[in-house]
Amino acid sequence: NAGVTQTPKFQVLKTGQSMTLQCAQDMNHEYMSWYRQDPGMGLRLIHYSVGAGITDQGEVPNGYNVSRSTTEDFPLRLLSAAPSQTSVYFCASSYWGGGEQYFGPGTRLTVT
């Protein structure tokens, strides 16, 4: 099992550019989520999904879009990057939302 994989590992964007952070899991988990981690702020939930075709907003959804067309994949889209989106992004998956989360290795994003 590869677990939860994220690509890319590092990314630098210019303000206004768009990009997609990829997340995939091979554990047949129904629940997937995206967090951002900033110094002193802990983990903040961006979006989550309880199954294919179902997504919902977390604590900090503005500026991000998600979709869940398959159980395995949960991409995070930045439509127009802003410096405030400079952060480390983690994808996680689990059998259910309130259960043990399995985390990917993270994507470090810098927006200049």
Add this chain to the structure above:
Amino acid sequence: AQSVTQPDIHITVSEGASLELRCNYSYGATPYLFWYVQSPGQGLQLLLKYFSGDTLVQGIKGFEAEFKRSQSSFNLRKPSVHWSDAAEYFCAVGNSGNTPLVFGKGTRLSVIA
């Protein structure tokens, strides 16, 4: 709504000393409780979890935690800290449904010789 408080932002302990990291939660029903560790530049790894049963749970790397319902706490302990334990530690509260896990803001542990 669920919430988690980790009162200590940063703790420094000497190698070989004992460790206790505090976690307090707020949740109306029986919580599911977790401790995760994050080494620098890495993702989060599960140390231990509590769902039900014995209130003292054992985890990986010699860690344990005790669930105290009366105090709404789930403190993490280790009898003798190693330099490799230096990391950030996150407490989280969950449930049996699909309400997302709620994380505390983390406690950074430094270990000195």
